[in-house]
Amino acid sequence: MRTPDIYLRSIGVHLPPVVSIETAVAEGRYPAEDREHFRLRGAAVAGDVPAPELALRAARHAFERSGGMSPRDLDLMLYADVWHQGPEGWQPQFYLQRHLVGGDVLAMELRQGCCGLFGALQLAAGYLRPGGTALLVGADNHGSPLVDRWRMMEGYVVGDGGCALLVTTEPGFAELRAVNVTVLPEAEAVNDGGVPMFPPDATVGRPLDFASRHREFRRRLLARDGAGVMRAIQSTLMVLVDRTLKEAGITLDEVARVAFPHGRWDNVEERASWLGLTLADTTWEYGAGIGHLGVSDQFVALDHLLAGGALAAGDYVLLVGVGAGKTLACAVLRIRDIPEEYASGRPG
Missing domain, CATH: 3.40.47.10 (Thiolase/Chalcone synthase)
Incomplete structure (x- = not known):
């Protein structure tokens, strides 16, 4: 999909502190024999900070870097994730609408697995009209009793974090x-x-x-x-x-x-x-x-x-x-x- 006149205005990132592989091995959470072979060094771990809060912090960071853009001027907000975000029957984009962007923007949660922000880019590129702006956010906190971040996939460790992209039709620092x-x-x-x-x-x-x-x-x-x-x-x-x-x-x-x-x-x-x-x-x-x-x-x-x-x-x-x-x-x-x-x- 060609995307003429679609730009990144800013990127916002919120990463929690990293827990090292050495710590995970010492605590018996990561196999010692895997450390040398897979060469991983650690995982960002959010503790009890909810994923929507990670998203909110990343979104605020993106607006801080935007050179004066206002959250109230958005035309679209897409929230991508792979893991549970909060209470069942509740959706995480509402949290950002309450605390940042207001209720007039079209906002949706996307569940497209680990490619969710790519899908969000496609949707934003097709939706925005001249002068339009979209906020794309992705966030997950995998710290749940149903997930062992150190052993969930062989040779992988799973981290937590939030990321936000401000996508515009006006020239930004990067062109999509x-x-x-x-x-x-x-x-x-x-x-x-x-x-x-x-x-x-x-x-x-x-x-x-x-x-x-x-x-x-x-x-x-x-x-x-x-x-x-x-x-x-x-x-x-x-x-x-x-x-x-x-x-x-x-x-x-x-x-x-x-x-x-x-x-x-x-x-x-x-x-x-x-x-x-x-x-x-x-x-x-x-x-x-x-x-x-x-x-x-x-x-x-x-x-x-x-x-x-x-x-x-x-x-x-x-x-x-x-x-x-x-x-x-x-x-x-x-x-x-x-x-x-x-x-x-x-x-x-």
Whole structure:
């Protein structure tokens, strides 16, 4: 999907303190033998701070960086998440409407797995008219009795955090050149583990254990055409990236950095290799220190690249999403200029 005249005005991020892998190992929460192999360093842990509060803090941060935009001038707010946000029968966007943006803005919660903010970008790009502005937020706190953030997925740790994007039709610091999301339906069951759809897990206290569910999915695949599905995931992602780059009017050689979901180094390295890239081309090193944040990985990593001086005006950034469904996503951004809040914190 080409996205002419769609820009990022600012990024807001709220990350709680990081609990180190060393601490998790010492407390018996993370397998000691996995520390050296998977090279992870920690996870951002929000404690009892609710996910909607993480989102609110990130949204306020985005407005602080926006150069004077008002929350009351929004045309759209989309709230993406992957985990429970609060009381059943209640939706998290209402919290931001009460405490920040008011009730006149069209606001919706999106449940698209870990690719939720990519879907939000697509929806915002199609919805906004000249002069329009959208707030896209993503937030999760995985600190629940139903989740073991240190062992939920083999080789992954799960972090908490909030991220907010102010998307406008007026020129901002980055231009969204193209964004696409696609689903591979034959891999729809990758996260279900063969457990019943009803009653829902949370209503019967069934823990979320992706490690065992993924093993069960692979077992079922081997009984059918497991290799074919895995090849389809690879080929679909490669086609999606190629299409998005073409829509953006560039080649992969012109991309300065690539952000994948945060996770185990060998998984990121494999996906990067499909595109002819190496681990050094990605933001894996940063993600290994804060954990997989659900919907926010690539956009929090973009903020980190800007803050660390890894990007300059004119650079292209490729964001790649992989999630349940099997959902695959891709976006290309061109950095137009470096906002003052990043430039002022750079060395030299």
